[in-house]
Amino acid sequence: MTMTIRQAIDTMMAQIPGASREGSVDTVKCGDASQPLTGIVTAFTVTHRVMREAASLGANLIITHEPTYYNHHDRTDGLAGDPVYETKRRTLEELGLTVWRFHDYWHAHRPDGILTGVARKLGWEPYLDLGRPAMAVVPATTLRSLALELKHKLALPFVRIAGDPEMACRQIGMLLGAVGAERQIDYLRRDDVDAVVCGETAEWQTCEYVRDACAGGRPRGLVVLGHCGSEDEGMRYLADWLRPLLPAVPIAHISSGDPLTLLA
Ligand SMILES: [Zn+2]
Structure with missing residues (x-):
């Protein structure tokens, strides 16, 4: 039937x-x-x-x-x-x-389908800190290397960062999507967060908080992947998750792609 x-x-x-x-x-x-x-x-x-x-x-x-x-x-x-x-x-x-x-x-x-899909794509599942929501603890790296790793593994055309590219990063807030500046700044304020990875940012809020944090001797980093770039793998994972639930149904994922084009 x-x-x-x-x-x-x-x-x-x-x-x-x-x-x-x-x-x-x-x-x-x-x-x-x-x-x-x-x-x-x-x-x-x-x-x-x-x-x-x-x-x-x-x-x-x-x-x-x-x-x-x-x-x-x-x-x-x-x-x-x-x-x-x-x-x-x-x-x-x-x-x-x-x-x-x-x-x-x-x-x-549980676990969050989007974060799981992205973590699988990155090979970061072992790095997710289940005791702290949306946190990953990665091997010591720099903000620049972190951003380029994400760009490469998620096959993104570009990423943007705020903060010192050479700052040390290990504890990462994985605030994928567009969670809003308030929540991004809540993470960046913490002592146990070096950098936040987001989809969309608020340049006049989160980015300026990062700029002031760095200037004031409290280095923090922000990696902006683009909203689609930060969550698309979570929707690809949804297709994988659905196949055993609906074995008779053809299921495919289509990447929407970023609506913005970078002219550099
Ligand atoms: Zn989402």
Whole structure:
């Protein structure tokens, strides 16, 4: 018997014990979840290329980590008539795609699905400090080497750093994604953190805190990977995690890629 999209979503949700659906952004964004599932694509975010590639693979469910419509709750009331939004909405409809967001619950999985996927890709699973949330203790390195290792292993086109490139780094806050300046600075303030690795930063807040910390004799480093670059491997890992749960379903990951281009 063929499984519906809704049944596949429920199968995944059953793996996140205790997850409350109250207020979560992890909802169906478009499409019809009562349809039979033909295949799944996991992605960091729903780009036009992701939509077309998913359709050409015969998949009708995209599981996305980030919003489809440019705000946290995918509210569309302010977007009606916006040509960019309308084109995207129409394309999803024409391709028969259902989009379901898996953000809160994938982070709520124990261990965190995104951090696990990234740590596996980096070969850092043994370095994760399970006693301190989102911390890794790596062999002694410099901020420069750390950033270049991340760039290389995650196959990123570029990374940016704040702080002295030659500063010693060992205790790393793995604040992937866009957790906000407050939480980034909370980590950088601590005595047991040398550097923070983030997806997105706030240049006027976190980066200036790092600059002042270094100037004041309290060296701290920040590595900015880009939001997609910092979490995409977590969504690739989701595809690996799903295959044994849904063995009859074709499942693929498509990399969204960074929306920014560096001109250096
Ligand atoms: Zn995330």
